[in-house]
Amino acid sequence: MYFSIELKFNLNSGIGILKINIYDMNKFIVLLWLLYSGCCIAQPVLKKDSIQLRNIYTTALVEGQSYTYIDYLSNQIGSRISGSLQEKRTVEWGVKTLKSIGATAVRKEPVTVPKWTRGVTEFAYIESQAGTTTNVPICALVGSVATPLGGIKAEVIRVNSIQGLREIGSAAITGKIVFFNAVMDAHQIDPFEAHKAIETLYNYGAKEAAKFGAVGVIIRTANLVLDDIPHTGVVRYEDTPNTDKIPVAALSTNGADLLSGMLALDQKTRFFFNMNCKNWKAVSSFNVIGELKGSETPNQYITIAATLDSWDIGDGSQSDGAALAQAIESIRILKAIGYAPKHTIRIVLLADGVQSQQGFKAYNQSITSKKEKQLLFLYNNTGGFTPRAFGVTAKDAFKKQLQGWFDSFQSYPIDGFTTNTSVLKFDTECPMVRLKTDPQRYFEICRSSLDTFKAINTREVALGAAAMTSVLYLMDNN
């Protein structure tokens, strides 16, 4: 007499079978006990979540498509600012791609978006009193008005903050170009923290300087690296009357140091810049939406979102082509591992992520008016770098639930769940989780001509996609 035991392992990519024949009853009992102990020890490792997370990561790393998607977005479409032909192409590509990976209810929902064009390449120089000039690299901020035809030349008043304008006062500012030369605070570990003060200048510097009679604004580029690359951003004139809007451009960090140095030698140093960018009437665009319908509670939604537009400089590979690719990839991965969600998993490719978040606002309005139950809104707008953590905006109970998932990520590794600092706000109850990627390279690359496909590392992007897919899975299955 003998016993035969067949052990079947359902592992990442295949099934292993171990067959054992036993001819001795004592040995059989020992074996049973060993198997039992083994299972007890192995349980944390073999439990369903761990296996599925491993499946997700393997799919992303071994046969991932994020890199291919970004390649298409960057090299076939290119930068895709709202209102551009490239943005229209991205909408159509989004619809086609979502259908091709098996998303259902794929649709476009209309959104009105701003349209701004950069025009011909900007041009700027610093001019000494003696009339010698040095060219410096600038770029208009998205939303800026043009300079007067032929450009504008004026003396320069240097300040570091909006408060600085008030201290100097109108008399010294009127008729001049305001030069905000705030240096990004290198001592911050997280460059996004250091960026906040500079972003205020990008957004509101022109509005405030205009109040003091400035004729133009030049801002030191938000970059921790000294180089010749100007980085764009968004200007918000808000309630400034059209006639009072003044042109605003970013100047490379090296250019800013040069201008600063020349002003220190001679306050009469002048700055010239020429831009023929233009704000057009708002135009029609779309949010692109698709779903994996839930098998148990299809009217409860877990959403992954990404921005389908990009900055118009570079080709938008890191900001935010990577996140767009990762969002689509997360749906593809769930299909690839054969996961059937309990709740409906929805993907939303949002229009106008760069300028005024009209796509997000439209989506917010839609779920509020439909009173849809939203379990999670997951997104990434920190580029396709190595994933480090998740930022969370939610009630404490939800945060506790997330903390419980943390163990699942120990092997991958994600540092943890931290506070979110997103500008996005829902009118309705909806926990938000944002992937936080390693932030050190973001401001060197993004929003500039350096943000091209070359800046993408396929492993880093794949790991981000896997981390996001894992959150979708954990939310759905827990």
Added chain:
Amino acid sequence: MYFSIELKFNLNSGIGILKINIYDMNKFIVLLWLLYSGCCIAQPVLKKDSIQLRNIYTTALVEGQSYTYIDYLSNQIGSRISGSLQEKRTVEWGVKTLKSIGATAVRKEPVTVPKWTRGVTEFAYIESQAGTTTNVPICALVGSVATPLGGIKAEVIRVNSIQGLREIGSAAITGKIVFFNAVMDAHQIDPFEAHKAIETLYNYGAKEAAKFGAVGVIIRTANLVLDDIPHTGVVRYEDTPNTDKIPVAALSTNGADLLSGMLALDQKTRFFFNMNCKNWKAVSSFNVIGELKGSETPNQYITIAATLDSWDIGDGSQSDGAALAQAIESIRILKAIGYAPKHTIRIVLLADGVQSQQGFKAYNQSITSKKEKQLLFLYNNTGGFTPRAFGVTAKDAFKKQLQGWFDSFQSYPIDGFTTNTSVLKFDTECPMVRLKTDPQRYFEICRSSLDTFKAINTREVALGAAAMTSVLYLMDNN
């Protein structure tokens, strides 16, 4: 009557003084109580370690020199393989730089190192039976013998492992070029894990293939990315007689896919390669050593080490110029923040990190024979990417001590202390800690022509230097 209280804050970069006059005894008591409570609450934040770590990070990020050091190593010296003029220049630069930052007892200790030269650029092509050829990019492994004059052409036998050679056997291998086409395992989260199998082929593939009569070895490059860049490595012939040594080169991943595809179509496909690299007699070099003498127990040593040579392709910016710069920078930072160590902090720039670790072996012998008490050996050989963790080789008690430091790093952030997997071994008791940087980009860049100064991000390198300096400080002060 009144009381005057002067609060003195010794902060990162300056001293703040707050003077308070109090005219009322009750208020004074309340204030005293508030101050006491405040101090209790503030203690975890203000405690000495936290302040010093903040000082270290600020110094590294705001006025760091790592980037400047790498710039010099990469762009002024260039790649610096053992036995080269550039290596000699690095030794002299090391001595000069250590003296200039205030290290004492700066000295050179002789080490005999291997000398190998690449010769003229390697050349290779795949040849079909019909005689059409396709050029493919290869590079000799460091230590390889040359091909016969004019190159070598032979049929190709493809295997994935050394075990594969045994399965095929001598009859099928004799006279052929062995092509190891093991694909790096993308599913591993840590590429260094995936690298182990490939490194075995790099190190021992030629030795083993020679036993079966192969005339040359071509190895698929250790790289998770498909591109046209071959990456070098080290071949270890060990006891193979000189007459039996066969040439070995790495082939780019795209080249390997092409060769593999052509072999699938036609097993008679031939491979040609020409290399005139050369192993010379061993030559003299040096370890460069400097110290910050301890004020309390100067005969106990905390060592930070780095490799002063590099691979000969590219300019050795990431591998391991970054770590060399960081080691020097850590000493500079300790001086810059005015820290006087209790134990002697020693920096050792090791000769021959690439080929056979002769510098490490000499240093090991030196501390063993002198019976020096070694508290820590700290190093980094994973490039200048964002620091993620520390790998530790030590007894459990020491590991526990490190774990106690972990809280200090929460703000920076370091993920934790993990197991080390270093090849370096001391004969004497000496805990080893290795910085582990984010590993995703290492194999795309390092040991290839892509490893140039352009691949360096100043923030990532500075954070690594700060993390290492923090460990030196914590070890010395705890």
